[in-house]
Amino acid sequence: MELPLVVGVDGSEPSLRAVDWAADEAALRGVPLRLVHASLWERYEGVALSAGLGRSSEQVLADNIVEAAAKRAHRREADVKISTEVLPEEPVTALLREGHTAFALVLGSRGRGGIAEMLLGSVSLAVAARATCPVIVLRGSHDNQAKSEVRGRVVLGIGDEPENSAAVRFAVQEAAERRVPLEAVRAWRCPGHQTTDYPLMAGEPARLHEERAVATMDAALRDAPDGVELHRRTVEGLARKVLLDASADADLLVVGALRRHEYFGLQLGRVAHAVLHHTACPVAVVPQRA
Template identity: 35%
Template sequence: MTESIVVGVDGSECANRALDWAVAEAVRRNRPLHIVHAVDSRPYRAPLFTPPETVERMTRLSRRVLEDARERVRQRRPDLETATTLAAESTPKALMAESENAYELVLGNRGHGGFASMLLGSTSLRMAARTTVPLVVVRGDTDDRGEVVVGLDLTKDEETTLRYAFDVAALRGARLRVVHAWLMYPTYVEAGYAPEDEKVDAELRKEIASVIAPWRAKYPQVDVVEEVLIEHPVVALTNASRNACLVVTGAHARSWSAPRLGSISHGAVHHAQCPVAVVPRRTGAPDRERLTQGGRDER
């Protein structure tokens, strides 16, 4: 069974943008689309507080959200295999269940429940910290043109993150910018320790080149730029996102039953000016064949 692209919708404009992105992604990767909407009616089932018709009305409205989403897909890609699910539970639980065996999960950066001034909705933030499949948070400019940017942390195992980033760049025919940013801890500066920036830069570039070399060999068609910056990693990724179609970052290794969202990934999904993919770092990750199954750019 082909793994689908799962997208969560709630009828909001942000969700519609995520839906459009997911449609394009499903077509690019030749995968089916699975649209999910959740409505948790439990708080409204208490007869002392709610008229009995409330749950029915909520169900009708929820079905309308899915019907509108399917029609939006039909208008753009009538030939795309599309399924819908109306889940009677909390949104995070529904998304976790429906995306468990998915290829990718796509969400908008805010939903109907968010405040206009919030940079990221609670559902997107929660899923970014818990998802076990790549999660794309659609925000900012969704133009497919531009580079793919990946943040590289040399202290962590970035195999799944780099695999995903190289695969996306190859699929889109885009340049891949590998960004490593570092700053000296203030305590070292206060203690009078002043590293030789040029020497550090040279050592880091050598280490990055060593990490990237196997991926260059596997993806010779991808134009790769390696960048070392002396600034905060979130600032570096945010700046790079201005000319990017996607920023790729890794979640921390799984702790008990789910990965954790690190400060860098947290900052990226809040401030990037293009969609952000959060890729769980985990063992037993899918190999390149899974990542590229049916994945040729049809443009």
């Protein structure tokens, strides 16, 4: 059974860009596309009202939203198999459940009623921080950065736990499907207490930290297939700034998020949180079990 690519839709411009991107991605990977709209209309208008008087105005709106999204996806990628569903429940809960049987979830940066697109919406943030499957959040404004192959590069942030990394596997597959290079980036810093004013020793602490960064990257990419054009880069600086700079002209930024079994709150990490809020390209947050 092929797992679908699931898109959360609400009729907003960001969610429609997510539909565009997801349609391209589904065509690229040859997987079904599932469009989901979650609404609490039954809670507010009542099941009895909808049963006695026909469909409520909110239900009609919800049906129209998914129908319009499906038509848009079909116009963009006619060969992709598309299904839709309206779920009468809270969006985060619905999307998290959908993620259990999805290849990935695709969301816009903000939904209806968003104040500013530069800030990430609460639904996208909550889903990215708790989902069991990869979550791709479409960043950017109204320049339609939804097309899967615009600039021809996937950027991967190498984290602290590189062995058998789900983020690495996801990024490698994305680059392979797109037939574009993969740029793996590992940030490193030399702690302030390790610096010295002695000229003959000034470079030693930095060299050791850079060597560790190189070793971490080599371990993460040990099983990368030969068919992917791979570029490795270690950069001194804050990880979030390094990745934001690297992704400025990328098609997709991929980062990992560690999920701990004993913890049930938001599990995102500072780096993933920062790039979700500030990067200009789509961001894929890939969960990794501790």
